Amino acid sequence: MARPLRVEFPGAIYHVIVRGNARAIIFTDDNEREWFLNRLSELVKNYNIRLYLFVLMSTHLHMVIETPNANLSRFMQSLLTGYSIYFNRRHNRRGHLTEGRYKAKLVAGDKYLLKLTRYVHLNPVFTEDTTKLKVSERIRLLRAYQWSSYPGYIGINPPVDFVDYGPMLAYMDGNHIEEQVRYRQFVESDLSVTDEELAEVLHKSPLCIGDKNFRTRIESIHNPLNLLEDKVLTFRRVMGNLSPDVILDAIVETFQIDHKDLLICKRGSPVRGVSALFLSMYGGMKKRDIADLLGLQSGAGVNYQKRKAKERISKDKNLERLVKDLENTLRWKRRDLS
Numbered sequence: 001m002a003r004p005l006r007v008e009f010p011g012a013i014y015h016v017i018v019r020g021n022a023r024a025i026i027f028t029d030d031n032e033r034e035w036f037l038n039r040l041s042e043l044v045k046n047y048n049i050r051l052y053l054f055v056l057m058s059t060h061l062h063m064v065i066e067t068p069n070a071n072l073s074r075f076m077q078s079l080l081t082g083y084s085i086y087f088n089r090r091h092n093r094r095g096h097l098t099e100g101r102y103k104a105k106l107v108a109g110d111k112y113l114l115k116l117t118r119y120v121h122l123n124p125v126f127t128e129d130t131t132k133l134k135v136s137e138r139i140r141l142l143r144a145y146q147w148s149s150y151p152g153y154i155g156i157n158p159p160v161d162f163v164d165y166g167p168m169l170a171y172m173d174g175n176h177i178e179e180q181v182r183y184r185q186f187v188e189s190d191l192s193v194t195d196e197e198l199a200e201v202l203h204k205s206p207l208c209i210g211d212k213n214f215r216t217r218i219e220s221i222h223n224p225l226n227l228l229e230d231k232v233l234t235f236r237r238v239m240g241n242l243s244p245d246v247i248l249d250a251i252v253e254t255f256q257i258d259h260k261d262l263l264i265c266k267r268g269s270p271v272r273g274v275s276a277l278f279l280s281m282y283g284g285m286k287k288r289d290i291a292d293l294l295g296l297q298s299g300a301g302v303n304y305q306k307r308k309a310k311e312r313i314s315k316d317k318n319l320e321r322l323v324k325d326l327e328n329t330l331r332w333k334r335r336d337l338s
Helices: 030-046 072-091 110-121 135-144 166-170 176-191 196-202 212-222 224-229 244-255 271-283 287-294 299-315 317-335
Strands: 006-008 012-019 050-056 060-067 103-107 234-236
Touching (some): 012 110, 030 050, 030 287, 050 166, 060 072, 271 317, 299 317
16 A cells, blocks of 8 residues: 655644654663764754754654755655664664654644644653652653753753754743743643643644644645645655665665664775665665765765766676665565555
């Protein structure tokens, strides 16, 4: 069955949720959280993403982001594949780290966006253990939770340069200190009185968060029969393209190497060049994204690696055999998508 289309357009705002495969842990310690945030910081700049907030939990993560360049899929692919390679290498494991596909719901404007930030920021104190605590203790834990943009919003921590705090705080009115105080009051008030309206809206549609008119429009546009009726939105069908995780796992298996070898430039090794070739052919990835994933400097570096790999394949019978084995493996995997 084909996967549903992503709805992407310039200026779209999304609530993104990434969960561990089979609800498994995706952050085992603070080193992994730090690595992820460093990667996030880098890619937010590379892809011109406006990151409004984030929360990292042990088994999942939340982000609210805006995409001025309509490039959600490319950004998320680079972010998650890079982290998966790092995590798998660190734990000497293979296979998918995250659930089949991340969730990304379009968010309607002002009315729901601010409420959504409150819902996301409260995640650390809506776990099974913390919901049993007194409100005062939950507030203390919330303010102390370091793997969230919340402490930066309310002035407990210095702001980080990859989070755009301004638009959400601007809803609060007043000078900067007053905005922080009012935002803190706005968020923490929901520990005493639940926002029933938002709770209902969050479960109304798998595609978006908004009122009935917004939901109807997005669901209509999302229908493949209506694709030609709205040229403002752009869509990318990923059916037929394998995920980078699948491709790189197949390369590791075929060449009998470790995941770390994909990122290391070894003299005479064709692995990165072969990886670049197959990420392009079977993953449909752009050169800039391949460069980010493989630790190359630019798209020109990707072209160089691909050219050198082709030269090696034409001269090395053993390498040619491995590449054919790899291609057969990926062809079967791609058939499974259809």
